[in-house]
Each structure stands twice: as structure tokens, then as C-alpha cells.
Amino acid sequence: MIDETLLTRALNEAGSAYDEPAGAREAILAATAAPRRTAEREAPGRPLWRRPLPIAASVVVLVALAGGALTVRSTDDPVTRTAPTSSATAGDDSVELTADDAQPSFAPFAPQGRPVPAPAGVPLAATDGRASGRAAGGSGSVAGTTTGSGTSGSTAGSVAGGSSPRVAPAAPAAQPDSLAKVVKTGTVEILVADGKVSDTLTRLSTLAAGARGFVADSKTQESGDTPSGVVTMRVPGASYEQMVTRVRALGDVRSATSTGDDVTAAFVDTEARLRTLRQTRAVYETLLARARSIGEVLAVQQQINGAQTQIEQLEGKLKVLTDQVTYATLTVSVGEKSAEAELAVKEEPSRLESAVDRAKDNFGDGLEWVIAASGTVALLTLCLGVLLGLGLGVRRVVRRRLV
């Protein structure tokens, strides 16, 4: 049997040779600064019934949802409420939730593992998708335009003064007080006065530029006499909420949605993978210098190529994530109020049309019932026929015997 002291000594020596990776603790701190969106599915150690807090929270959420559903049903509002995380419809003045609204009531983690009481109003470094910070904007330019599929074919670029597509402005400075990475997206549908669609699109371009953002895509179309347009704006994440407020002020809001996606974990994970792959590539490069035969060179080079490909993929992913976090995406649909009213009138069928529709439905239902019933009738007829045949046969036999 191997000596335990020897084992302990050797393992301690081996363990002490591993230096802690630089920046690893900071990465963990950064990730823990962001609240989690997903529900806590697996908690090691304690069964669910011994955790009253999540159960109580679930009950509160269920009650709130039930109450919300009842409220929505009771209001006869024709405008649909479509929002993944938060939404507002015509008449709502604010869609934003502050960071305080979304703050989880977790107790902080004490160094020795003892939970201590949660401090009231601890500011969060970030949002969890529903919450958002508040910030101000600056100045910028229109980045690019796309011609729409409508008959007019005018674009926001031309509306804004015919400026040619330009490169997006330099990325705004990262938020120094926030370690979380949140991708914000939203849509706003507004109705403006007749003949004001074009002006509103121009105004949207100006607003994007004023917030150091840009218009990524713009489409206008004119079906009949009713022009409409859709503008996709990219604005700095910090200016997103302010931009939504300004856009809502441009007309009557028909619907609005806002979504926040916390990608901090994906960010940290990608960065860690990149770091690891770069280290691996460095090791391979050292080995390549030591390779003596062509076979060795080829084998190592293959590994380097594989690592390089993965590094480039991860760098691309990181770049996309950075862009999405830096610039929030807000899609604004602009339409005319009269067009909406016409559409509403058209959508309501006359009594005669309704009667015809009901007749069609009833005819279909009746036909369906007849076809379904025919199977039963056929089976009954068959059974009766068989019974009749048997009866006749029996009668004939009995008569012969009597005779």
C-alpha cells in the first residue's frame, strides 16, 4: 500500500505548480454581477420543498399572471399585446422597467458561505432582459438605406436629404459602471397624421443620428393612397430607452415591444475559449519548431490550422456580440391614422356577409355530420341484413321439418 504522506506531499507539490490564471477571478465577478434570466432548475443539496422563497415567488408570479390575464380579457382593446418580455400598447405611456424593478431578492454570498441579509436597493450592474438603464444620447449620422418594395420606392436616406450610405459611427464608449452585456431590441408601431409619414421617417433618421446611432435599414411603401414605412435604427445601448420614449412621442403608439437578452455568460465563455485556444496554438507552434520530419510538421500544422479556424470563428462571434451589445436595435413602423381607420372599417363584415359566412359554416358542418353518420348507418344496415337472412334461413328450415 502506498504511503499516504508520500501521496499528500506529491500531490501538494504537483498542485502548487499550477498558477492561477490571470483575470479568472475578475471574469467570475463580472459574470456574477449580471442577474440570471433562466430559472434555477437544479440546486444541489436541498430539495425543493425546503426552499420556501422560490415557492412563494412562484405563487406570487402565478397570481400576478392570472390577474394580468383577467385584466387583459376584461378590457375590450382591439390592439394586440405582443411582447416577449415587456410590451405596451396604445395609451401606455411607459414601457421601461428600471433596474430596481427587475432586481432579484437574493441574499449575497458571504465569504465563508453564510448568506447575509440582502441589502435594500442594491443597484444592479445590469438588467436581466426586462429591465433597462437610463441614459442620454449625442450626435451621429445615417449609415445606410434600403429601397422598399412599395410603389414609391423612396428611402429614408433620400427622405433625410439623399445622403449616400455611410459607415456606422465609431462605437460609443463602454459603460464603465456596468459589467453586464445585454442585447436590447424593440419594436414600436406608430400612427401619424395623413401626409406625415415622410416627415416622420426623416425625423427618425435625425433622432438616430442625434443619439450617435444610425439607420441600418429603411423601407417605405405606398399601397393605394396610404404610405407607410419601416425604419430599423441602431442606437447605443445606453440611449435605447430614451430613444423609445422619443419615438413614441412622434405619433399614436399602436404597439410596442422591448426585449433584453443577457449575454454576459456567452461573452465570458467565448473569451475564455479564445484564451484557451490561443494558448493551445502557442503550444503547437512551439512543437512545430521542434518538428524534425515532414510527417511531424504536417501533423502539427494540421492542429494549428484547426485551432486557428476555431479562433477566427470565436473572434467573429465575439465581434457580433459586441456589436449587438453596443448598439440596440429598434424597429419603427410608421403608418397613417386614416389608413388604419379604413382598414378597421374594411375588416368589419356586413350582416349579410356574416350570414353567408355562417351558412357556409353550417353547410360544411352538416355535410361533415352526414358523412360521419353514414358509416354508422351502413354498419347497422349490414347487421340488419345479416339478421334478416339468418331469420329467413331458420324459418325455411323449421317449415321443412314441420312438413
Added chain:
Amino acid sequence: MTDPAMQDMSGWLATSYGPAYRTACLILRNPADAEEAVQDAFLRAWRFRDALPPDEAGVRPWLYRVVVNACCSKLRAESPHRSRRESLGDIDVADPDPTPDLLSLRSESSRLVVDALADLPEHLRITVVLRYYAGLSEKEIAVAISRRAGTVKSRLHEARQRLATDPRLRALHATDSEEAR
């Protein structure tokens, strides 16, 4: 950093990150994998901090349980890649463990022990590292690996037997015995 919760987390990282990382390194034999596993473990521990045992003595095995689970996930995820790398041939480009820096820091005896440990099955290796590196008692290991204390005892016995019969450690064992005399 003004957030008290973050300060607590920072303090917790200061006391526990090092041992947890080195434990993961000895289990996984790959610093990069260990870094990822420990990061994952700390994030998971942070997420489930409400499930912490109420007594202070229970916290340490709970933490190691999270770390061991993260290491096991890593081992399972990496196992196909490892086997493919190991079949590359005479150039062992896949094992990032024996980097020159690391080799120079290790003495011959520790290197032999680590090599022999690497050949042990995963469940024995984890038990040995938790016992002889992390310094957990058999009861604590039982909590950390979700097994009975008796199972831990038998695993440790089996691991030590296997290590004792390992040809690489025989000479070392003999030298150590002579030194003891």
C-alpha cells in the same frame, strides 16, 4: 466595487478559488479545462447560493461537490476529443499538461505520482485528489461525490492499492522507505 454582495463574492473567491482551481487541475490535468470548470462551478455556486448548507462545516464539501460536478461534465464533454488526440501518433501534441514550465516546477516524485494518478479511473482519481490534495475527510468526500462514506473508504483503499502496484511508483516507494529508515 461598491456592491456588498460583490464584495462578499470577491472575498469568497480570494479564499476558495486557488484550492478549487488546483483540485480541478489535478483531476482534469489541463489548466485551461480546469479554469473553465472552476469558473462554471463558481457561477453555479453563486446561482444556487440559497441552497448553501446552514452550518459552516457543510459549505466546504458543498463547494467541492459543485467543482467535482463541473469537472465531471468537462471530462464527459472532452472524452471523445481526448481519445482522438491520443491516437495522433508519435507526436503528443494533444497533452497540454507537460509544458516545460510546469515540468520544471514539479519534482520527479510528484511527476511520477501525477502520471500514475492519471491512469486511475476517474472516480478513484477524484477521490484521491479530494482526500490527499484538498484535505477533505471521508465524510466530506462522501458529500462532495454524493456517495456513502463506506464507498469513499473502499475507493481510497482501491486507489492506494493500484498506485502501490504501479511500476512507476515502486522505485519511489522503495526510496521513501529507505529515507524513513
